[in-house]
Amino acid sequence: MSIAGDDEQQQLLLELVQHIERRLATTTAATTLPHNADLNSADTAMAQQQQQPQPQQQTTGVSPNAARVLLDWLDQRQDSADRPPQQQQQQRGSVCSYCALRCMGAICSAVYALPRSVVDGQLVASLARHATTTAPPLESPSSNNHSNGSSNTSSNACVLCLGLLQAISAPASSLLDQMIDALDLPACDGFDNFAVQVQLPPAIAIHQRCFGAYLADPATDAPISGITPLPLLEVVKTMIGTQLARRTGLKYTSGTSGAPVVLHYRFDHAESVEEERALTQLPETGLRLPHAGDTGPRRHFHQQRDRNRARELVANAAASLVSENEGEGNNDSDAGVRAVAPPVAPWPHIFELDVVARAVAGLPVEKLRKFVAVPPRPVAQPAILGHSKFTRDPIFIGGRYNKYSRVVSQSPYIVGEERKGDTSVHELIAAPMLAYCGASEIKLSSSGREDMDVRMLGRGRPFVLEIADARRSSLTPDKLAHLQALVNDAAGGRVHIRDLIVAQRADIPALNEGEDDKKKLYGAVIWVSRPITAEDIAALTRPEEMVVQQMTPLRVMHRRAICTRPRSVYWMRAHQINEHYLLLCLSTQAGTYIKEFAHGDFGRTAPSIGSLLGNCEADIVQLDVLDIDMPWPPAR
Known part of the structure; x- marks a missing residue:
């Protein structure tokens, strides 16, 4: 997906206006459309269904009363003076314009790349024209006594996206600054387009289900039904991709298959963990708390103890080199990419988003109300950036190494909990390269291996390094010579490398081919x-x-x-x-x-x-x- 120019943005805005007006002006039978359809095809399908005889009509558009409900929930209307008198004393949440569009069935993801001011203005104006002058009665949050762990202080964070879309679309978004800084994107090279992968807090599925149940409830006198909201995951990826593209000058690709680089972002919301815990009290959800003694989540985030020890040692050595360069005031770009192999922060949630979404999808509203608030309570704090990761296809460097020490093993030599030897060839070579390339891991393949007490002299042992997720991957002959000097200087005479080239994956098997004749x-x-x-x-x-x-x-x-x-x-x-x-x-x-x-x-x-x-x-x-x-x- 490329950044929309002025003409394209005007066209998107026109489509947005047409879609909103159609939704507000029609009452049709249920319309189910694929999430990747554009707005014109959505409107055409709606018009075709209107022309067909329907055995039984049901409200599927946005009625005037429903428009007033959405308008009152919009975060632009949170000033208590703008509310009806019966609601001015209530502590309740808000919904951002983008999530209001999702609730109205806007399924063209490109529309969500429009500037927030454009979406806000058009949506509020259209809803205001269509809304009734008196708001339908809203259910007071105090009518059910379930708390999501937040305070009673009203927040402007959207209860559906937990404030993410608001933070991403802000004119000077500090969240985007964090996302760029976390991966040191200005220092990355070797690619001109990227894709985005996102992991969201599971409370988003709970809040979407609760708010959808509230809007569809006839008791609100403003039901919105027959509309499948565009999944928040798609909207978040689109908005992050387009905003990062604007800031970095790179091209955003909506799919990951053709992108050389994928930026992974995980967002956390510790405040909502109690809502996940509450759902485990409902047998129908199939959700169970972790077993006793398992204090972390169920997936890979709590398996850090099983991580490869050699990878940790290399990463720690690389991080030390970067810290030394920073401590010496070395700002040379060749010193390394900052924040090498950042540690994975623990996942604060109990379950994953897709698991919770499936659990609450078919849950009766009556049972849902017993354990979580319908509609959702205010969000005290927005979701935050929990972890970032940069992935791309590996690059390969080949060469030869000499080992001059008899207390250095080829790879980290650990027996039980005791380490043998001072360091390893793997660490001495990989750590400076890991720091320079900003990679996540480096694997060493060589033509055989020598024991720790054996030196490797002469022309050296052939080797290939497989460098995973290198943020700096443009390796010219001059840069290879510089990288070779970095390794040899850091090794302190224990290891020496030579003849570095940019290798290929096919070169790795060649290291051990013809073993009997070597x-x-x-x-x-x-x-x-x-x-x-x-x-x-x-x-x-x-x-x-x-x-x-x-x-x-x-x-x-x-x-x-x-x-x-x-x-x-x-x-x-x-x-x-x-x-x-x-x-x-x-x-x-x-x-x-x-x-x-x-x-x-x-x-x-x-x-x-x-x-x-x-x-x-x-x-x-x-x-x-x-x-x-x-x-x-x-x-x-």
Whole structure:
């Protein structure tokens, strides 16, 4: 959906006027239309139904009395001086112009993108012309004794949208400022259009049902029936999208399928949680409170304890880098996108909107009145922005890394509650990139892995990073070089990356393709239990290929299938260091367990260094990967 120009806005306004006048001027049979229909098709269908003989007429338009009810509920009429005398002492809520349009069956979502002043003026003028001079009796909120947890202070927040549409459509909307600031949208790049996804408080479904029941109740002397309001979710998405597009210069797309970026916003309204709780007292709703001990909501928001620990560690490290840059007064745009991987605030509600909507849809009004107020009570506080999220297709960066520390694992190494090692290659590489790109998560894929106490030297190990939801994704060669320098500086000599390129998803399988043919070069310091002789050095210097049979090592049996694997040692060359130590360089097939080849793993690897030297023991003191024979990064 693009932003309406002056001509298009005038056309929308004309359609809005025609729709309002048709609704106010006709009494027709029930008209059910799809929510994506335009106003002209809606009016045409209504006119066709008027021309057809109807066996039984029922009120489906907006009668003069109903117009007066809507006019009195509009938030523009909240001044007590504008109310009839019998209502001036009542504490009651209000309805915004957009929600009044929804109640009147305005189903063209584009109309809700019109400025609030335009909608307000036209709706109030049309309703005022059509309304009766005396208002029908309104049900006093004091007639049923149910509270939604709000105070008795009257609020101008709409009881149907909980003030959201009012906040979004305000000329200088602070809510929109929060939504832009929460995702640091000015710092985002690499896209020119976006879509919006919204999660709304479940009380909206309760209030819509209660207000609809009130309007359709013959006791109000102004029933509005036969009209299906446009779902608030669609209106909120349309209004947020068009308003954000106006402020950012981007294009809003109404559907998510063709949008490269989706902005997710969740709105909370803690004040209305008691209304959800009240509905659980009605068996007909099927709503049940969470089990004892489960203090959070039923879905993913209360499952934070199950989040991946590695992701948390990387996100925390990235956030620390951003904080350090801010603390040093570094305002350079290359320092990172602010608010990296913001934590998810707990969902304050018990249920989801769609669950509550289904529960109250067919509930008799008589039972509904026993537990919630009909019509809805005033809203003391409007809904607030609870959480924001930026999603897009992942981007990929390929390269090679060297690891120079023997206390750094490739990925976070955690046994039970205890962490092994200082940090990890994953964290050292991903944290600066996560901060720079403003991403939500980075996954590391590599061609094999080295143990924590093994260094990765030479040209380095090939790797690919999958960067999810990157708000900064335009990576030119200069930016890749800058990003490479950021990582290497932050790593403090423990890890070094090189040869960065923009990769593709198809490159990830290539890291492990041809595993049986791949060669790796190692350098190992070997300890021997007896004095080393010249014959020992000659026995370990082999230019020819040798096949080693290796059963699954004891140290990895908990995560690998138990079997015997043949592995090739292509050549070996030994150099004596002193009486009990020697340096062994060897080229092997990928997947060879070098430590087990040295000490034999209690006979599970044969031959081994110890068996080749005769009756003695041997073990590795230090091990380094010197090279991985693989063409990488891939040429573009």
